[in-house]
Amino acid sequence: MTIKEISQTIVEEFSMFDEWMDKYEYLIDLGKQMPVINEAAKTDDTLIAGCQSRVWLDCEMKDGLLYFSADSDAIITKGIISLLIRVFNGQSPKDIAVANVDFIEKIGLKENLSPTRANGLLAMISKIKTYARSFIK
Amino acid sequence: MTIKEISQTIVEEFSMFDEWMDKYEYLIDLGKQMPVINEAAKTDDTLIAGCQSRVWLDCEMKDGLLYFSADSDAIITKGIISLLIRVFNGQSPKDIAVANVDFIEKIGLKENLSPTRANGLLAMISKIKTYARSFIK
């Protein structure tokens, strides 16, 4: 599936929740289930600055496609990252670099997107895109 | 006449004006007519700080009563000083030191009385009272 298609699926999944709490329950579940990065990859290089919780995000290329792994000490943050990973895993660097990440907004987490926001969602997206661009050149 | 009586007379005189401009015409007239301090008395000691215009105020004692002379480079300021002098000239230091100067307020120049006001009316009154107190001790 393309980035756009996966995003669309996620938006549909979230449209089932009309309660904030259900949305968060789901994000927490995702966070708990997320396969975590191995400890050795938690370095200063993979750490994302500017988050209130600590977030590590690593990336590797297999057969020209990118695969991400991540961790955070905050579980909701982990849930959000797991959505990002679901969208971007197995995509090409080029597609990732130009991708529109508006699904975040559509599932009602837009409030997490401000550049001055504590949880650093924008920083995560920017880190993903930086990885992607580094594989293009 | 006592300070209170003279103040009362001035308030009555001003009550005739219902126009601001007439009041100022009168103050300007008073300013122009005021006998000025002699140049030699315009020293740093007689200069009143904190006025937008420069004001000098001198004082001498005759037969136990005080007499003031003053000058300013602004004519309205001079008019106001001449009212002060009219009220306080020939009064005893003690009476001056405790006098209530509410006539200023009553003739509608209250707005000139704020401690942070540029024209320094409060500084003038305070200088007059300081002179008076210096003769009491």
Added chain:
Amino acid sequence: MDKATSDFRKHFAALSASVYGKPLVYFDNAATSQRPDCVIELQRYMSQEACANVHRAVHRMAMDATDLYQKGREAVAAFIGSPSVEQIIFTSGTTASINMVANCFCRAFVRKGDQIIISEAEHHSNLVPWQMACLWYGVQLKVVPVLADGSFDLEAYYAMLSKDVKMVAVTHMSNVLGVKNPLPEIIKAAHSVGAAVLVDGAQGIVHSNVDVSALDCDFYAFSGHKIYAPTGIGVLYGKKEWLEQMPPYMGGGDMVDTVSFEKTTYGPLPLKFEAGTQNISAAACFAPALNLALEAKQNDALQTSLAASEKLMTEQLDSIEGLHCPSLHNPLRRGIFSFYIDGVHPADVAQIMDKMGVAVRTGLMCAEPLIKKYTQKGMIRASLMPYNNAQEVLQFIEALKRAVKMLR
């Protein structure tokens, strides 16, 4: 809800808001308080009907603005018991007040090899300025530890004092622990070795009755926005003997006596420390803001109700398993509750509580060394003002329990 509190709440339109369909519970007061309607109205008046620059103009709006500005200063002087109005210097906030002293006091009175004392419980705004000053002036920074329950370690402090100490800069009340420091003892001891004392009153002004003359502190700093006034205004109170000898912090309009390219002389207090156009409208707002604060302090029924809410909060927090609030039972704690909970991240908790209408703060709360003494991930802080009530405490506790349950 009791009448005193519900009457007092009427001053604050914001308190009847709802967020995400839930009634707002605003427990982020230590970050900034809500503004009462009287303050909002005066701010409008200053922007619309008395919109002018102060001091040297003679026109009507400028005179109105100047008077209201001066009334703000008088209100501050009266509220903290300053011996004179000229000792009240307006700044942009507590942080600016403290930086001003860290610069100007040190420049005038501190020499290489001297020492400055702060405590372990300082907000960054009463820590970093002194670190910077130490660097510039070759001074040593000493840190008084706090005990496990957040108390100031007086014994350790006494042991640090010597003739080399020139400044003791301590918080009146920690923004994390909410514990009031023993200022009379701290100040007396500092003076006995010739050191000056700056009190960071950002929180203390809210939760204590401050009388700078009785306290005999040398400087007292606080912000408007934590005590009902707008952002962008703060106060530095100082003793005349220091203020008169200290060089100005900034140069500019209004702080001078005469200016020439050869020689400039500075104006009298407080102008010497107030360069440029001040935050006129916010300064004026100190009058209604502090008036209301005074009203609240003198309202016994309101204070009783606040104490009851705090007691309820204490009991409820105490009953939550795995919750650690270091200063919870410290008898000197007021208004502020900071805690961490085993197995959950503070940021997660706050995010969920927000969706239940509850506003709290989380993280290192600009007091990193203090927080990290207790926990690495940061804390959750709930802070109350006299307008908060028991019902809100219960909504807060319910939200907290639900969040923890979801997260564990």
Added chain:
Amino acid sequence: MDKATSDFRKHFAALSASVYGKPLVYFDNAATSQRPDCVIELQRYMSQEACANVHRAVHRMAMDATDLYQKGREAVAAFIGSPSVEQIIFTSGTTASINMVANCFCRAFVRKGDQIIISEAEHHSNLVPWQMACLWYGVQLKVVPVLADGSFDLEAYYAMLSKDVKMVAVTHMSNVLGVKNPLPEIIKAAHSVGAAVLVDGAQGIVHSNVDVSALDCDFYAFSGHKIYAPTGIGVLYGKKEWLEQMPPYMGGGDMVDTVSFEKTTYGPLPLKFEAGTQNISAAACFAPALNLALEAKQNDALQTSLAASEKLMTEQLDSIEGLHCPSLHNPLRRGIFSFYIDGVHPADVAQIMDKMGVAVRTGLMCAEPLIKKYTQKGMIRASLMPYNNAQEVLQFIEALKRAVKMLR
């Protein structure tokens, strides 16, 4: 009155006020502008509906406040053509912006024996900070004269430049003379000897189109209150290369990365220069304020009408006997008219004009050396904004003539 101006005036409720029964003519704009309703409304919103401290909180009101605060910064960046939003530092005003540079730039880049250049037409806020810095850092202050009509003496300036000059701090437009300085020439020449240029834009931001990238200035400083925003907020724009290397001005909350008693590291731009709680609500107001300013600049009919009012003003002033306005016919003069009149004291004139509804400023106008070059008693200043109209000019002239007649 033409439609463009009367439409624009509708944004400002204050302009329809009357004082002493006369329609208000507010010609004290160079001291502070009036605030439009959109700014007053946003200020209320920030105090009532989004009243929270910004950044590190996740609750709803804090997120709203943070967004609006950020929008204020983006509006400033766009308005002055800053290459990035991080180069916009919020301060408490022009004066604070300039003091920040005078301190931090000099600390980082200026050594004993270096020189700093200012001009004779500087406001005290762009003069005294440099005098203070010269004292601290052992630097020499050089002053570029202005010509009789208020023009910057480029020849004299060129002759002063040398490798020793590290900073040229000049006003974009004098608050007395209203004359725009030749910034492109000044900046190019300064850069050719390796000096940085700070532009005091307190008046320039109001009466010019500012593009800091095209200008290539190193720093640009201005205040909110002169361009429709509230008091207590200002801006420092700076080039990244300088800002990144300069030490912070104040220490405190929000400007740090990590803090420990041993070592503190500072945050990224702009936070490094923004210690403590900022004037959040005022900063947010930059968005509507600058939006309106932009609208006015792009409204040709409004600009034509303003030019006509200024022309009328020029002609009328020219016709008053014994009136001296040094820059009256300087083609680079905009918006500001400062003058003195033989035989009458400025303070007297202003006091009478006030009673006729006309607000002007008098005195030394925080530019003592400049004013005293022309006259000892001070001047009278009338300054116009796009909302002022020809009818007001006529009321002003009538009041002025009447005052002079009464006083002579």
